[in-house]
Amino acid sequence: MTQFRPFTDSTPHSQPIPPDAVPETPSSPLSAVSLAPSPLSTPASSTPAVLTPESPAPPAAPPQRKFPKLPLKPIIYSALGLGVIATTIWAFQPRPIPVDMAQVSRGDLQVTLQAEGKTRVRDRYIIAADLAGHLDRIVLEEGDTVQVGSVVAQIDPLPANASVQAALSQLAEWRAERAGVATQRPKTETIDQARTRIQAAEARYQQAAAQVAQAQADWEQAQRDQARSRQLESQGAISRNTREISELNAINKAKDLEAAKLAAQATASEVEVAKAALIVVQKEQADPDYLLRVYDARIASAEAELAKLQKDAQRTVVRSPIAGKVLRIRQKSSQYVTEGTPLIEIANLKQLELVIDVLSTDAVKLKPGTPILIAQSSGNPAIRAKVRLIEPSAFTKVSALGVEEQRVNVIGDFLDSGDRFGDAYRVDVSFIVWQGQQVLQVPVSALFRCQETAWCTFVVQDGVVQQRSITIGQRSESAAEVCQGLTEGNTVITHPTGQIKAGVRVTRSS
Numbered sequence: 212m213t214q215f216r217p218f219t220d221s222t223p224h225s226q227p228i229p230p231d232a233v234p235e236t237p238s239s240p241l242s243a244v245s246l247a248p249s250p251l252s253t254p255a256s257s258t259p260a261v262l263t264p265e266s267p268a269p270p271a272a273p274p275q276r277k278f279p280k281l282p283l284k285p286i287i288y289s290a291l292g293l294g295v296i297a298t299t300i301w302a303f304q305p306r307p308i309p310v311d312m313a314q315v316s317r318g319d320l321q322v323t324l325q326a327e328g329k330t331r332v333r334d335r336y337i338i339a340a341d342l343a344g345h346l347d348r349i350v351l352e353e354g355d356t357v358q359v360g361s362v363v364a365q366i367d368p369l370p371a372n373a374s375v376q377a378a379l380s381q382l383a384e385w386r387a388e389r390a391g392v393a394t395q396r397p398k399t400e401t402i403d404q405a406r407t408r409i410q411a412a413e414a415r416y417q418q419a420a421a422q423v424a425q426a427q428a429d430w431e432q433a434q435r436d437q438a439r440s441r442q443l444e445s446q447g448a449i450s451r452n453t454r455e456i457s458e459l460n461a462i463n464k465a466k467d468l469e470a471a472k473l474a475a476q477a478t479a480s481e482v483e484v485a486k487a488a489l490i491v492v493q494k495e496q497a498d499p500d501y502l503l504r505v506y507d508a509r510i511a512s513a514e515a516e517l518a519k520l521q522k523d524a525q526r527t528v529v530r531s532p533i534a535g536k537v538l539r540i541r542q543k544s545s546q547y548v549t550e551g552t553p554l555i556e557i558a559n560l561k562q563l564e565l566v567i568d569v570l571s572t573d574a575v576k577l578k579p580g581t582p583i584l585i586a587q588s589s590g591n592p593a594i595r596a597k598v599r600l601i602e603p604s605a606f607t608k609v610s611a612l613g614v615e616e617q618r619v620n621v622i623g624d625f626l627d628s629g630d631r632f633g634d635a636y637r638v639d640v641s642f643i644v645w646q647g648q649q650v651l652q653v654p655v656s657a658l659f660r661c662q663e664t665a666w667c668t669f670v671v672q673d674g675v676v677q678q679r680s681i682t683i684g685q686r687s688e689s690a691a692e693v694c695q696g697l698t699e700g701n702t703v704i705t706h707p708t709g710q711i712k713a714g715v716r717v718t719r720s721s
Contacts, residue, residue, distance in 0.1 A: 315701040582642070597626060656705040
């Protein structure tokens with residue numbers, strides 16, 4: 212067994228290496244040992260000595276300096292304590308608050324006024340019965356298309372046709388009698404009958420004259436009602452339908468007056484005929500040709516009455532005055548109707564307008580020509596329109612909360628096609644009261660009141676919050692125009708909470 216010779220250090224603290232510190236057999240892994248210098252060793256001990264079994268013992272080198280061993284548990288406990296202190300300090304440090312941020316940028320800005328309205332046909336035609344009679348069932352349905360002159364309703368023509376046939380028979384009879392004047396000779400009874408006819412004709416004439424006076428008074432009153440309805444409609448006191456009813460009433464009264472005048476003319480003709488008949492009878496032997504004049508007057512009267520009856524018979528067929536669609540059928544079933552009864556409503560749906568009621572305080576922001584955008588569903592682009600008229604008179608309307616509001620009707624015209632709409636369709640509209648391009652703007656959600664009347668916002672710079680007072684101009688529902696206090700590219704906090712104040716560190720929420 213190879214043994215190594217111990218070496219000693221020349222320093223006072225050197226101690227001999229014990230022999231049992233070196234392996235005793237050549238097969239040990241420490242058979243070749245490289246002695247590295249210690250960091251605390253002297254420069255003299257920086258050269259290692261390699262010992263092998265075959266080599267002679269190296270010269271004596273100064274031994275390494277040994278340090279006293281420290282206890283392990285205090286070191287571990289100290290490290291754990293420092294870790295706990297560091298963790299506590301890190302846990303109680305203020306962390307950045309996650310917030311929503313937005314950039315101050317330039318872009319187009321529109322200030323809009325939201326409202327609800329409905330569509331309305333510009334010209335609505337309410338077709339009524341021209342005369343009393345039995346109405347046949349109307350076969351049309353709502354939405355059917357009609358042309359000018361199309362038959363929309365039918366009143367039983369039998370009574371009118373019977374009257375026409377009776378007048379035709381009377382006319383034919385008088386014409387036949389006129390042809391046989393040469394064979395007729397008057398008698399005493401004929402003279403008496405002629406005088407009685409004169410009295411009866413005069414009585415009928417007086418009655419017809421009274422009816423003419425009554426019809427004249429009714430027509431004049433209808434004219435005054437019509438003028439008053441137009442004035443009230445222009446003031447917004449009554450609806451257009453009420454005004455059209457008054458106009459229809461005036462037309463009917465005018466027709467009644469015309470019919471009364473025709474009846475008076477007929478009775479006047481009968482008076483003349485009766486007087487002429489009397490003269491003819493008295494001069495039957497002198498000049499029988501006078502009978503020709505009597506029959507001519509009778510025939511003229513019969514022809515006038517026949518014309519009136521034929522006109523009434525034609526009015527039993529109710530026709531459409533325009534080309535359009537059926538909006539509503541007032542009287543669908545077969546029934547007896549009086550003259551002037553509304554039967555059906557027809558309008559041209561290509562001539563639609565908008566009726567939008569807004570608060571009177573918002574109406575002052577609008578004017579004729581103000582753009583209107585009509586919202587559509589399914590992401591379709593808005594339909595354009597414009598304000599045509601702001602009605603001068605407001606009306607009181609109770610809101611859903613039971614609050615009385617003064618509202619004003621705003622009338623608008625379509626600029627784009629309104630084929631998707633019908634009459635009285637509800638629409639959501641936006642009035643563009645102001646718009647600008649490349650406007651410096653900030654989200655409205657980033658603004659809050661400060662100093663009672665001023666506007667402020669929180670600006671984030673290097674992760675730190677700064678409160679900044681700004682001046683805004685026009686404001687929409689989502690953005691506001693920045694007049695002073697912010698520049699393009701500034702980062703602001705939207706929807707700030709009570710935790711946000713100047714000096715707080717924040718971070719963008721994920």
